[in-house]
């Protein structure tokens with residue numbers, strides 16, 4: 001597979017370079033595949049729903065081409081995904097796709113674990129270790145730390161702002177040993193990011209240490225997220241066929257911040273996954289819903305909300321969506337909705353009451369968007385809480401009850417127990433893997449917000 005970049009289509013590069021470089025420093029653009037190959041018919045129209053592993057392997061083969069031999073790709077996928085993504089039917093027209101069964105209980109495990117193993121593969125013949133530096137405001141640090149833990153040839157240094165992340169988040173990123181280190185910086189997230197950026201532009205340091213980043217714009221985090229869209233849409237189609245509902249449409253409802261998850265869904269659809277449309281669901285950071293309504297893309301500073309992993313005012317993957325589709329095409333595919341914090345609490349409460357299912361605040365934003373888009377008549381009448389900014393043609397199918405929404409549940413509700421408790425007076429039990437982390441000793445090193453001292457620490461502790 002050949003990759004190009006969002007800003008200059010004459011750029012051509014291979015998978016290894018796209019993964020290793022992360023973005024194209026010369027243009028500032030993001031890597032995207034030059035084309036979206038069609039999935040094999042054996043997957044799309046086989047007699048039974050293929051296992052998640054088969055979907056992941058066949059899809060990954062198309063993007064890795066001959067750069068990773070099938071035997072190695074198999075090992076990468078088996079090691080990355082000892083868990084899967086179950087689809088839970090809540091009601092006739094609504095399902096939840098649970099993406100929190102990985103080690104950190106959030107969907108970022110799918111992207112980060114694949115990225116770590118692919119980077120390790122491409123680094124296999126290097127004679128020096130590759131050092132990943134990552135600044136985090138909470139969730140990315142734990143997903144990246146966990147994904148790279150004990151992966152050969154690589155290590156990770158996580159910088160996080162002291163006192164500015166939740167106690168659970170802090171435990172999740174500061175309790176590793178071995179190749180993952182955490183620095184607790186006396187400063188803000190922006191200070192952490194500045195320390196990392198300064199290190200990347202420090203030529204003397206880079207001559208001594210091989211440095212890299214693992215941020216969310218890396219194409220190797222995006223492609224594996226298409227696995228669960230493909231797998232779940234095939235599973236839902238098979239269930240609908242059994243119910244004589246082959247003409248129904250399948251709509252993916254995606255709680256979005258940086259829009260990496262939604263972009264992965266668009267890629268899955270381009271490859272032939274049986275998906276008819278999407279709902280771009282955001283919190284008050286509604287840059288993309290506003291773009292679909294007005295046609296003007298206006299990035300802005302982010303505002304804090306209860307679904308804080310989606311607090312993004314300038315979503316980086318907008319650039320990929322705009323490279324894939326015209327505004328009109330995007331409008332035909334994606335409905336758009338946004339919801340405030342009061343609505344998010346109400347959504348957690350109402351979904352719990354209606355179906356007994358406990359959502360986290362991110363999934364709740366998506367659930368409410370789906371509820372708002374559905375007809376509000378008769379005994380099924382519901383309170384509309386969010387704002388709809390774009391309605392595609394497929395919306396007609398909702399009136400005839402021939403549309404099936406798949407709510408992507410991106411985190412386990414126990415990670416946001418305070419909000420969930422406030423919304424509905426009960427809590428999700430803490431999964432064992434989170435309870436275990438809470439019991440581990442914190443190993444973070446204190447770090448002043450000072451580049452000279454950070455640099456000295458890197459030189460003393462990394463090789």
Ligand SMILES: *Cc1c(COP(=O)(O)O)cnc(C)c1O
Nearest residue numbers: 256257258259260261309410411
């Ligand atoms: C990162 C994150 C999101 C947003 O995903 P994007 O790919 O940035 O749109 C949603 N929910 C949770 C729990 C997340 O951690």
